[in-house]
Amino acid sequence: MxxxxxxxxxxxxxxxxxxxxxxxxxxxxxxxxxxxxxxxxxKLVPQVYDIQLGTKSEKTIYAPRQIENAVATEQAKEDAAKRVQPVYRIVNLKNDIMLDAIFDKLLQINSDEEVKFDDKVSIFRTVIPQMLSDLQSQAIKSLSISGQYNDPLLEQIQKGLAEQSYPLPEEAYFKLPRLTKEDLADMRPVAKDIVGKLMNDQVLDAQTARAKVAELVNTSKLTKTLSREMVTEIARTLITPNKFFDQKGTDDAKGQARENTKPIYINKNDVLVKAGDVITEEIYARLDKLELLKDKANHxxxxxxxxxxxxxxxxxxxxxxxxxxxxxxxxxxxxxxxxxxxxxxxxxxxxxxxxxxxxxxxxxxxxxxxxxxxxxxxxxxxxxxxxxxxxxxxxxxxxxxxxxxxxxxxxxxxxxxxxxxxxxxxxxxxxxxxxxxxxxxxxxxxxxxxxxxxxxxxxxxxxxxxxxxxxxxxxxxxxxxxxxxxxxxxxxxxxxLSPLKLVELSNPNHPLLRKLLTETPGTYHHSVMVGNLSEAAAESIGADGLLCRVGSYYHDIGKTRRPSYFIENQTNIENPHDRIDPNLSKSIIIAHPRDGVEMLKDFKMPKAIRDIAEQHHGTTLLHYFYHKAKKLVEEDNSDKPVREEDFRYPGPKAQSKEAAIVGIADSVEAAVRSLRNPTLEQIDSMVTKIIKSRLDDGQFNECDLTLKELDIIAKTLNETLLGIFHSRIEYPSEVAPKKNE
The missing domain is CATH 1.10.1760.20 (Arp2/3 complex 21 kDa subunit ARPC3)
Known part of the structure; x- marks a missing residue:
């Protein structure tokens, strides 16, 4: 049984x-x-929808994440490009050099008296246009060599010069031979000043600039009518456009404007399509880019x-x-x-x-x-x-x-x-x-x-x-x-049982601990000592020291049911066990773990605490009462057998390291207090005997304590026991067990 x-x-x-x-x-x-x-x-896998192009959406679809609105962004880029003004380049065609070349040629030919008037007219009609054309070609060539102007721009310059050229009137060729050396000397600075002044401005339309020549000539110092007329015509011929449309530059500026345009985004949770809206190609492409289409889903x-x-x-x-x-x-x-x-x-x-x-x-x-x-x-x-x-x-x-x-x-x-x-x-x-x-x-x-x-x-x-x-x-x-x-x-x-919960349970103001202190002060003091011993032993092998300490505080709470039957609470009173049968004493003693568990359940204490209270004695033998019962049977010459099983705790044996450690500390503390003036050798011997007795009795068979850990526990208990003194009865030399625990 x-x-x-x-x-x-x-x-x-x-x-x-x-x-x-x-x-x-x-x-x-x-x-x-x-x-x-x-x-x-x-976050990582977009939801997909069964949507077909041209159909109506059955539900409102929101953007699962931020995405660029390609159509709106492209439109913004085009708008930015349209706002870019045409790019023009100012070109120096060296008109002042052309002017000096014409006056030098006029001076050369007019100074030659051997050349007849008609020949001079013919020379001027041929040479001056050719000279202007050559000088302009040389200027354009130098621009090309410089590498600062692209080919389309050079073509635009040639085209602009050709379209806005001003050839000398036919009658001017008949007037030029009449200019004397002095006339030419007076005309040159005036013409250079007028051409330089007008060409310093940005000239897009040469005709507008040429319209100002007559007024500037009239305000000059020239007095001769012929000189005025010829300066006017020569200046008009040399005034050319110097501001030309740069197609490539304009295209580059528009491209830069497009690049600088910030993308327009559809933000997360923005509406992509409302319920009932027709799925257009734009919406369909947007849903496709977001991988929201079921038939094109990416798995x-x-x-x-x-x-x-x-x-x-x-x-x-x-x-x-x-x-x-x-x-x-x-x-x-x-x-x-x-x-x-x-x-x-x-x-x-x-x-x-x-x-x-x-x-x-x-x-x-x-x-x-x-x-x-x-x-x-x-x-x-x-x-x-x-x-x-x-x-x-x-x-x-x-x-x-x-x-x-x-x-x-x-x-x-x-x-x-x-x-x-x-x-x-x-x-x-x-x-x-x-x-x-x-x-x-x-x-x-x-x-x-x-x-x-x-x-x-x-x-x-x-x-x-x-x-x-x-x-x-x-x-x-x-x-x-x-x-x-x-x-x-x-x-x-x-x-x-978290550390925080255990600390709360260790509070002396807890109702059970207050009951233990007031009704069984000896047991309370014993429990505190066991707590200190078991905590140190548990921490030495890596077990839960805090659980051992708190569990020790409650392990003997069942003794409060019959406090006077436990020797640590028998202060100035007779030991009741001396007057009753050992079997009754045994029943009272082995009941305290069960009583303790019931009390702990009533207070809804955690299972780990209840387990320690129930398991700390395991199935150990009550040696004192067992030997007392055998002695009484021998004295009465009775044939009634005294079975060892009847004087054992009902168990169960320790199921965890913590329960086993509390059981060892409980026995050791009680045994050492039974010694008078214990020495280190006595303590060491007592601890070793108790651990060996429990080991031989199979009390550690259901927990995972190792022999090495038991040795460490013994050494730790020896180090912490020297200061503990408590009056206990002497135990038989067999194991020195507790009398009534």
Whole structure:
């Protein structure tokens, strides 16, 4: 019967099948990958619609991301090109050189008295036009050689000179031979002054400039009528256009205007087509460019997103697999991890809904560090760091509004910094006030990182700075609010004992601890001592020291039901066990773990604390009462057998390292206090005997304590026991067990 009870207890404390199920673990990791996929789908894979050209749209379609409006941009470019004024080039054709050449020729021929008048007329009619043509050709050739003028412009110059030329009138050729040397000397400076003055202006229409010649001649110092007439005609001949239309320059200017025109964008969530609108070629092309057409959908982004989601899930899987956490085999905690991911990603997605191109910095409001804090408190700090990297990667995608690249490093960097700072702050948290401190750290480092980014970009606006910093500060506060609100839910729903919860339970003002102190002060003091011993021993082998300490405070709470039957509470009173049968004493003593569990359940204490209270004695033997019962049977010469099984605790045996350590510390503290003036050798011997006795008795068979860890525990207990003194009865030399615990 006893063996049957022990077997039931053993299997009762084994995790149920679904918690160990490999298939369920695979499903949970696949679910995590699906969460990554669905949360990023809207950002990386555009929605498609079954739309045909020329039909009416059945629904209003919004732009999934910012896209250039090609038609509007092209129209803006054309408008900019039309606003470009024609480009003209001012050309120096060296008209002053032509003028000197003509006067030199007139002086040469008129000075030659051997040439007859008619011959002079004939020479001037032939030579002067040819001379002007040659000089203009030479000027154009020099322009071409300089390389500053393109061929179309040179052709335009030749054409302009030809179309706007002014040949000397026929009667002028008969008047030129009559000019004397003195006349020519008076005429040259006047003509040069008039031509130079008119050619200094931009001359597009030579005829307009030539109309001013007569007035300038009349205001000159020339007095002879002939001289005036000839200066007028020669000046008109030498006045040519010097401003020419540059087709290539104009085309280049228009091209530059087109290039300088900023693209016109259709912003995210702008209406592409309203319900009932006819799908025109322009709308159809726009939908096609956005990959919104079902018949032309590109499935490569879906494949890429699937690979990315699988990689992120694989990273979490490999870290969990190689960790030594309960998460590596406990599907309950894995489910909690998945739920934390869901909540954190959901928080980011909600903020992204109110984010737009005009207010992109709303993304800094997201409680992106909430998941990292919860993981650090409830599970493991290294896992929180790995999750922080994943959250930052997802943040850079979810809050990306520009869509020029897949990731916006600004949001990813800010998320990474605040998550890391939060985990560093919270990983050793012992009070809930630490969460508030983490919120301030999130706000501070978020603002600091944003400031760094804005300074490096060096083109920020005051409005952008103020809003970014304000949203960053608010994000820290929102994160704290959510963490404080969600933490009790996870602690209760998943039976997680966070360090913060354990510290709260260790408060001496807790009703159970106050009851223990007031009704059983000896047991209270014993529990505190056991807590100190077990915490040191647990930390020495990497177990949960805080859980051991708090569990020790409550492990003997069942003694408050019958406090006077436990020796540490028997102050100036008779020991009631001296007057009753050892079987009754045994029943009272072994009832205190069960009574303690019932009391802890009534106060809704976490299961880990209840397990320590129930398992700290395991199935150990009550040596004192067992030997007392045997002695009474021998004295009465009775044939009634005294079975050892009847004097053992009902168990179960310790199922965790923490429960086993508390059990060792409980026995050691009680045994050492039974010694008078204990020495180091006595303590060492006592600790070794107790651990060996429990090991030989199979009390560690159902937990994962190793021999090496037991040796470390023994050394740690020896180092912390010398200062403990408490009056206890001497135990039989067999093991020195407790009399009535």
């Amino acid at each position: 006893k063996n049957e009870v022990q077997m039931k207890g053993k299997f009762h404390y084994r995790l149920s099948g679904w918690k160990y199920s490999t298939a369920l673990r695979v499903i949970l990791f696949l679910l995590l990958g699906l969460i990554f996929y669905t949360s990023l789908y809207a 490569l982004p879906q494949l890429g997103l699937g690979i990315l989601a699988a990689l992120l899930s694989f990273v979490v899987f490999m870290f969990v697999k190689q960790s030594k956490l309960q998460l590596a085999y406990n599907n309950t905690q894995l489910l909690m991890l998945v739920l934390i991911y869901v909540i954190n990603i959901l928080g980011m997605k909600i903020i992204s809904i109110i984010q737009n191109v005009e207010y992109p910095y709303v993304g800094y409001l997201a409680p992106a560090a909430m998941g990292s804090i919860l993981i650090a408190i409830l599970l493991d700090a290294p896992l929180a760091f790995i999750s922080s990297v994943i959250f930052s990667l997802m943040s850079s995608i979810i809050f990306n509004t520009e869509h020029e690249q897949l990731f916006d490093f600004k949001y990813g960097l800010v998320t990474l910094v605040i998550c890391f700072s939060a985990v560093f702050t919270i990983q050793r948290a012992s009070q809930r006030a630490t969460i508030l401190k983490a919120g301030f750290m999130i706000a501070f480092f978020s603002m600091l990182t944003i400031t760094s980014i804005l300074l490096m970009e060096d083109h920020f606006e005051q409005r952008e700075v103020l809003f970014s910093l304000a949203f960053a500060a608010a994000g820290g506060i929102i994160t704290v609010v959510f963490v404080i609100g969600l933490l009790p839910f996870f602690e209760t729903a998943f039976g997680i």
